[in-house]
Amino acid sequence: MQTTSITMTLNGQKIQAEVEPRQHLVDFLREDQELTGSHLGCEQGACGACTVKLDGKIVRGCLVLAVQANGSTVETIEGITASGEYKDLQEAFLKFNALQCGFCTSGMLMAAVELIQTYKTATREEIREWISGNYCRCTGYHAIVDAISYVMEQRQQANK
Amino acid sequence: MNKPKELPNLAPVTNEQRYIGMSEPRHGAKRLTEGLGKYIDDIQLPKMVHVVYWRSPVAHMKIKKINKSAVLDMPGVVAVIDGQELATVCKPWVATLSHLAGMKSAPQHALAIDRACWQGEPVVAVVAKTRAQAEDALPYLDVEWEELPALLDMHEALDSNAMILHPELGDNICFKRSLDTGDVDSQFANAAVVEEATFKFGRHTGVTLEPRSQIAHYAPDGRLTVYHCQQAPHMMQDLYCRQFDLSESDVRVVCFDVGGSFGIKVHAYPDDFATVGISILLKRPVKYVADRLESYLSDIHAREHIIKGRIAASKDGEILAFEIDDLTGIGPYSMFPRTSAIEGNQVVNLVGGPYKHKQYRANLNVVFQNKTPTCQYRGVGHPIACAVTEGLVDLAARKLGMDPLEFRKRNVIPDNAYPYTGVSGIKLEVLSHEQCLSKIEELMDYPKLLEEQKALREKGIYRGIGFATLIELTNPSPAFYGVGGARIASQDGSTIRMDPTGVITVSVSVGEQGQGAEGVFAQIAADAVGVPIEHVRVKTGDTETIPYGGGTWASRGAGIGGEAVLLAGMALRENILKIAAHLLQMDVSQLTVKNGKVYDRLSNQEKIPLSEVGRVGYYRTDLLPANFHPELTVTRHYSQKDFPFIFTNGVQASYVEVDVNTGFVKLLKHWAVEDCGRVINPMLVDEQVRGAIVQGIGGALFEECLYDSQGQMINGNMADYLVPMASEMPDIEVAHVQTPTKSSLLGAKGAGEAGTAGAPGAVVNAINDAIAPFGVSTFDQPVTPQKILRALKVIQ
Numbered sequence: 037m038q039t040t041s042i043t044m045t046l047n048g049q050k051i052q053a054e055v056e057p058r059q060h061l062v063d064f065l066r067e068d069q070e071l072t073g074s075h076l077g078c079e080q081g082a083c084g085a086c087t088v089k090l091d092g093k094i095v096r097g098c099l100v101l102a103v104q105a106n107g108s109t110v111e112t113i114e115g116i117t118a119s120g121e122y123k124d125l126q127e128a129f130l131k132f133n134a135l136q137c138g139f140c141t142s143g144m145l146m147a148a149v150e151l152i153q154t155y156k157t158a159t160r161e162e163i164r165e166w167i168s169g170n171y172c173r174c175t176g177y178h179a180i181v182d183a184i185s186y187v188m189e190q191r192q193q194a195n196k
Numbered sequence: 197m198n199k200p201k202e203l204p205n206l207a208p209v210t211n212e213q214r215y216i217g218m219s220e221p222r223h224g225a226k227r228l229t230e231g232l233g234k235y236i237d238d239i240q241l242p243k244m245v246h247v248v249y250w251r252s253p254v255a256h257m258k259i260k261k262i263n264k265s266a267v268l269d270m271p272g273v274v275a276v277i278d279g280q281e282l283a284t285v286c287k288p289w290v291a292t293l294s295h296l297a298g299m300k301s302a303p304q305h306a307l308a309i310d311r312a313c314w315q316g317e318p319v320v321a322v323v324a325k326t327r328a329q330a331e332d333a334l335p336y337l338d339v340e341w342e343e344l345p346a347l348l349d350m351h352e353a354l355d356s357n358a359m360i361l362h363p364e365l366g367d368n369i370c371f372k373r374s375l376d377t378g379d380v381d382s383q384f385a386n387a388a389v390v391e392e393a394t395f396k397f398g399r400h401t402g403v404t405l406e407p408r409s410q411i412a413h414y415a416p417d418g419r420l421t422v423y424h425c426q427q428a429p430h431m432m433q434d435l436y437c438r439q440f441d442l443s444e445s446d447v448r449v450v451c452f453d454v455g456g457s458f459g460i461k462v463h464a465y466p467d468d469f470a471t472v473g474i475s476i477l478l479k480r481p482v483k484y485v486a487d488r489l490e491s492y493l494s495d496i497h498a499r500e501h502i503i504k505g506r507i508a509a510s511k512d513g514e515i516l517a518f519e520i521d522d523l524t525g526i527g528p529y530s531m532f533p534r535t536s537a538i539e540g541n542q543v544v545n546l547v548g549g550p551y552k553h554k555q556y557r558a559n560l561n562v563v564f565q566n567k568t569p570t571c572q573y574r575g576v577g578h579p580i581a582c583a584v585t586e587g588l589v590d591l592a593a594r595k596l597g598m599d600p601l602e603f604r605k606r607n608v609i610p611d612n613a614y615p616y617t618g619v620s621g622i623k624l625e626v627l628s629h630e631q632c633l634s635k636i637e638e639l640m641d642y643p644k645l646l647e648e649q650k651a652l653r654e655k656g657i658y659r660g661i662g663f664a665t666l667i668e669l670t671n672p673s674p675a676f677y678g679v680g681g682a683r684i685a686s687q688d689g690s691t692i693r694m695d696p697t698g699v700i701t702v703s704v705s706v707g708e709q710g711q712g713a714e715g716v717f718a719q720i721a722a723d724a725v726g727v728p729i730e731h732v733r734v735k736t737g738d739t740e741t742i743p744y745g746g747g748t749w750a751s752r753g754a755g756i757g758g759e760a761v762l763l764a765g766m767a768l769r770e771n772i773l774k775i776a777a778h779l780l781q782m783d784v785s786q787l788t789v790k791n792g793k794v795y796d797r798l799s800n801q802e803k804i805p806l807s808e809v810g811r812v813g814y815y816r817t818d819l820l821p822a823n824f825h826p827e828l829t830v831t832r833h834y835s836q837k838d839f840p841f842i843f844t845n846g847v848q849a850s851y852v853e854v855d856v857n858t859g860f861v862k863l864l865k866h867w868a869v870e871d872c873g874r875v876i877n878p879m880l881v882d883e884q885v886r887g888a889i890v891q892g893i894g895g896a897l898f899e900e901c902l903y904d905s906q907g908q909m910i911n912g913n914m915a916d917y918l919v920p921m922a923s924e925m926p927d928i929e930v931a932h933v934q935t936p937t938k939s940s941l942l943g944a945k946g947a948g949e950a951g952t953a954g955a956p957g958a959v960v961n962a963i964n965d966a967i968a969p970f971g972v973s974t975f976d977q978p979v980t981p982q983k984i985l986r987a988l989k990v991i992q
Contacts, residue, residue: 056328072238073231075455077405078488082914085405113231126229130221133883137710138228139235139405139455160927168923171914173405173456174710176886176951177922 042106047071047115055102062086062097064105065112073113073142077171084170087143088112094150113142122149125187134183136174144170148184156195157188203878206934209762209941211769212726212790215719219879222715224708224734234452236409236425237485244411244481245274246327247474249467250320250337251493252312255346255566255907259310262320263338270336272329277321277474279307286473287439291530293680296537299371301530302362306439306469311344313361313528314568315908316493318467321474323482346566346907350502350525353563361528361564370530371537371562373544377619380557383517387508391591395584396976398900399500399525402573403919406455407486408495410468412475420447422472425454427462427709428747433739434683435464435533436472451737457709458574458891460495462749464532467494492912497901498539498573500525501580505547507588508555513598515607517555518548518619520584524562527569533682536570537562542577542669545620547585549667550629550845551607556619566907572749578668578953579892586664586957587975590964600961601642604665604847605633622669625838627845629665631933632869636663636847639931640867645851653969659864660966662850664957667843670751670872670946671937675840687835688752689743690760692721692768694828696814698792698806699731700768705745706757707736711948712880713753717761719876720942724765725772726789727806743831751946754876755842756834759940763832771827775809778820838939844946846870848889848954850962851926856970856988859981861897861963863926868954871933873945881947882930888951889928894920896956900978 039054077083086097089111288303324330353368429449508516526536593603608629677684813826898918936943964973974987
């Protein structure tokens with residue numbers, strides 16, 4: 037099958053790659069770039085497990101083609117981890133047991149990162165609303181809300 | 197907040213208890229927060245090919261001809277394999293259990309031969325070098341088929357004039373059971389109050405976020421390795437040996453991270469065998485990952501029941517009798533190897549379970565139909581039995597004008613009555629209904645809630661409070677499967693090895709699918725041996741390295757696997773002390789191990805670190821007496837044999853608001869009091885309970901596999917099949933009563949399923965309480981806005 041050349045800044049590194057025009061961004065990340073932290077739960081944009089950042093905004097990795105990311109900046113859970121900027125959030129997920137099987141966790145964290153970046157504070161209801169694009173079949177969501185809420189409070193206090 | 201909190205501790209089970217009973221985070225889960233999990237689809241093997249399945253497009257069809265030539269010409273296609281070819285390596289199976297008397301099912305093949313019996317049954321495998329190539333090729337497969345009449349309706353299956361799905365079986369009944377304590381009719385005849393209702397339960401499924409997936413690798417040397425997201429690796433090893441005529445020593449099943457299971461991943465699916473069979477035929481690794489549409493059609497479904505229930509009560513509010521008639525449809529085959537009759541059987545065992553009435557009659561029919569097979573999904577029968585029992589209890593209380601909580605308090609089996617044999621014959625070791633009911637009353641501030649409800653009702657706001665008292669079977673003995681001939685271990689084992697530096701490696705036959713099993717095993721091992729938890733490494737999931745065991749099902753992981761870890765850790769500690777005693781020229785009884793060091797028990801003086809015990813034990817055995825051999829690896833097994841099951845109990849309460857104009861339900865709050873015996877980690881148990889409650893709420897309000905009149909599932913995708921999302925779910929407050937089981941040292945009972953058991957009953961009762969002023973009720977799950985409006989007669 038015909039391929040197209042693309043470039044992108046992936047987790048801070050400039051890369052160049054040949055991709056099939058039909059390949060989804062998340063398949064490109066998982067299969068070609070071996071970044072398997074983003075997961076596939078539905079391939080139709082419903083579950084949120086493949087959530088990644090494209091030019092600073094979270095997107096469904098299964099609803100964006102790799103060629104659409106040409107010339108863009110892409111950030112995945114692996115990049116978030118390496119940056120250390122959301123270590124507090126990742127640690128809070130453990131501290132509050134905000135994950136069980138972990139399959140939704142990367143996407144859930146990406147959504148939470150954007151919430152924290154967008155708003156300084158959020159009520160439990162607002163957090164619930166914000167993460168309502170991400171399935172979690174294990175936790176019942178309560179602990180995820182606890183963890184995000186805790187991190188937002190801690191960051192608020194640190195900035196005072 | 198789900199703040200890590202501690203419970204009033206029970207008497208310690210180990211000499212130096214630092215971790216058991218504490219909200220210790222799951223250290224092993226850190227990598228899952230960093231995108232470093234290892235799920236099946238993350239694995240690539242050399243020479244690996246990918247399989248996709250052509251599945252029956254209709255509920256029932258005759259397979260006439262399979263034309264492969266066009267698909268074989270497609271780029272990357274390696275093989276196209278049909279049922280006949282696969283049957284040359286894989287035997288068919290019949291899933292029955294001998295202790296379910298009279299149970300029957302028909303032989304089932306890995307890939308359908310001649311006939312397919314549900315929409316989604318795998319028929320032909322297309323194997324290609326990449327998944328994309330396999331999917332590109334699939335439409336070029338030409339299967340000639342003829343649609344056959346489909347049997348869908350459960351009542352029709354019982355009709356003597358109906359088509360018989362498997363003519364050789366004589367009828368459409370997989371299993372039937374009747375239970376009668378003998379004096380039911382006179383109790384109903386003399387009761388002050390008799391209430392009855394029909395309870396409907398929509399077929400639903402588990403929706404694990406990671407779809408079922410597998411890599412089978414049959415190597416040219418005749419050894420089979422299967423990487424699988426599964427709950428019971430040894431069960432699968434045994435099945436692969438039997439269906440493919442292989443030796444256990446040549447079959448290895450490995451589970452890495454499993455992305456949710458809930459019972460969906462404890463069964464042996466036709467495509468599991470097909471993928472292995474293809475690897476045997478091709479002698480190279482084959483990967484299969486279900487896509488989400490396939491998941492809905494091929495993962496087991498559960499809970500399609502219609503139950504007519506009746507309750508009799510005296511004028512003083514004493515429950516006199518229950519009666520149920522349960523009809524359930526299980527698809528065309530009983531599921532391998534656990535069978536599809538267990539769910540209905542559980543319903544019969546469990547209806548009325550928390551209460552002390554003496555009379556009970558139950559009738560059960562489990563029937564075949566042309567829909568996806570059903571089998572055990574989280575809670576297995578409990579959510580149904582609980583919703584029926586608690587729905588009837590509320591109807592009786594309402595008729596008597598008695599408060600539903602008070603009515604329950606009067607009728608539960610008292611806490612001092614145990615051991616007790618329930619009316620269905622179930623043996624109950626020790627339960628705490630009375631304590632749990634008192635605790636939930638306090639937790640939810642019931643009197644205040646009643647006032648609020650009353651005040652709001654006057655303003656036209658309809659809020660409801662619903663309770664569900666429940667029992668849950670956990671820690672099963674061989675009575676569940678073993679006695680019925682299923683080769684599913686009821687025992688589990690743990691091997692603990694102390695390495696030379698004093699760190700320990702704990703391998704356990706119960707694996708991890710997110711519940712936190714590895715976390716609690718680390719806590720138990722750390723305390724049993726006496727080491728800091730940072731010095732504990734837990735390994736599970738690989739049949740080649742773990743002791744033989746049953747795995748994860750029936751809420752047995754912590755209670756049975758945990759006990760094996762405890763016993764192994766205590767034995768290792770004794771062996772460590774024997775070496776230390778020689779080195780220190782002291783008696784074992786004078787020494788203890790804590791925090792990775794050997795101490796003088798009396799003076800609390802630090803003597804030597806475990807690294808010194810390891811150094812001598814492994815490298816300088818010459819320093820030990822000639823006839824003494826250090827044993828720094830210990831294996832222990834445990835199986836619960838005191839009771840068929842160790843029952844737990846609990847109570848849940850739901851507070852909802854029903855919009856009587858739209859039928860929408862807002863969940864305001866949910867409470868649960870749970871008694872799972874000794875709580876090993878309150879934080880993990882709380883979130884298990886919450887997650888289970890949310891899955892139960894899913895079935896009560898949203899989730900249903902909808903079929904059209906032809907047997908086509910019409911909502912088999914994540915956009916149309918609704919599951920609970922964060923914004924619809926309430927905060928859930930969890931509290932505990934701890935009544936340890938005496939059947940083990942640890943005293944832990946299961947905790948993973950009770951949430952699912954109680955939530956539907958509590959929520960549906962709350963909805964019915966909210967709409968009670970209109971004199972109506974509905975027991976048709978999922979209770980959708982449409983059904984509520986229909987009950988309210990707002991719509992037809």
